[in-house]
Amino acid sequence: MDIKTKIQGYTEEINAFNASSAEEIEAFRLRFLVNKGIVRSLFEEFKTVSTEEKRELGQVLNVFKQLAESKHKSLLEQIADNSDKAGGSTQDLTLPGKGLELGSRHPLSLVRKEIVGIFNKMGFIVAEGPEIEDDWHNFSALNFPEEHPARDMQDTFFIEKKEGNDIALRTHTSSVQVRMMENGKPPFRAIMPGRVYRNEAISARAHCFFHQVEGLYVDEDVSFADLKQTLFHFVQELYGEDTKVRFRPSYFPFTEPSAEMDISCTICKGAGCTLCKWSGWVEILGCGMVDPNVLENCGIDSKKYSGFAFGMGIERITNLKYVIKDLRLFSENDIRFLRQFETETI
Numbered sequence: 001m002d003i004k005t006k007i008q009g010y011t012e013e014i015n016a017f018n019a020s021s022a023e024e025i026e027a028f029r030l031r032f033l034v035n036k037g038i039v040r041s042l043f044e045e046f047k048t049v050s051t052e053e054k055r056e057l058g059q060v061l062n063v064f065k066q067l068a069e070s071k072h073k074s075l076l077e078q079i080a081d082n083s084d085k086a087g088g089s090t091q092d093l094t095l096p097g098k099g100l101e102l103g104s105r106h107p108l109s110l111v112r113k114e115i116v117g118i119f120n121k122m123g124f125i126v127a128e129g130p131e132i133e134d135d136w137h138n139f140s141a142l143n144f145p146e147e148h149p150a151r152d153m154q155d156t157f158f159i160e161k162k163e164g165n166d167i168a169l170r171t172h173t174s175s176v177q178v179r180m181m182e183n184g185k186p187p188f189r190a191i192m193p194g195r196v197y198r199n200e201a202i203s204a205r206a207h208c209f210f211h212q213v214e215g216l217y218v219d220e221d222v223s224f225a226d227l228k229q230t231l232f233h234f235v236q237e238l239y240g241e242d243t244k245v246r247f248r249p250s251y252f253p254f255t256e257p258s259a260e261m262d263i264s265c266t267i268c269k270g271a272g273c274t275l276c277k278w279s280g281w282v283e284i285l286g287c288g289m290v291d292p293n294v295l296e297n298c299g300i301d302s303k304k305y306s307g308f309a310f311g312m313g314i315e316r317i318t319n320l321k322y323v324i325k326d327l328r329l330f331s332e333n334d335i336r337f338l339r340q341f342e343t344e345t346i
């Protein structure tokens, strides 16, 4: 039988078709409209006819396809109509309503907001910069010497090689400090929240991206005492007044002297637990006095001005607040995890 005759036969069948139940309509759909149904198989067969025939047949076939589809649609409408008329609405009005679900903030957003709030009250403004940075802003201006192993401290995702100024994903938001100092005049008092990237294998304890809040304070006569008091106040606001701090000497190319700050363990309060590995202390940030070279690189007179800087990972601060042991939870979008945090209030 050629395609045309077949189409004629099916057209008659469709025109005569009537359904009184949803099952019958479904049978119609399965016969004509699914992937292995008649319409599809006719199109397959159509591929085998001569170009000559295709011209005429193509149109006939399309009309047929539309007929099958519109019949199916009208059958559905008809049955919906009938059940309405019979008083049998398809909607069961006795079913309980669906509750309106409120979103909840991501734990990292909550903690970032809290950190920003505390520094805002101390007069720090928020500064932002690009996540795709050049070598100058991410490294060189920050006193990372060329070929110095300090660059390896931060495994970098390079994007593009450029003569003397490679393009990379920023490894810290210190780059924003450089941009701020280059483009303005002291005093500066700002924090830089943002996402940063490092080439690390993803595990419970490391990720290839995370979030930081860095801070910068540059003015005349800024001293290490200012740094200590600012960070001490921050920690007390964030974790409570009984939280203790201690500073350990450290090294960063862009600060001199440099330190790492520990706080008394938020879980055991210093008594010793698995979180603080029985030491009673946990490290939360790096800090130091801005190296005069960095100030000069940004066009600031290091004889007149001094400053301090600090940087912390929001994930780490959040872990200590909510005791989250696996970093991957932050980026997996598991609703069961995310729902546990503050509900958005309208």
Ligand code: PHE
Residues within 6 Å of the ligand: 171, 172, 173, 174, 214, 215, 252, 255, 286, 287, 288, 309, 310, 311, 312
């Ligand atoms: N930029 C450092 C880091 O990402 C943190 C830091 C900032 C340390 C400012 C000291 C001063 O590890």
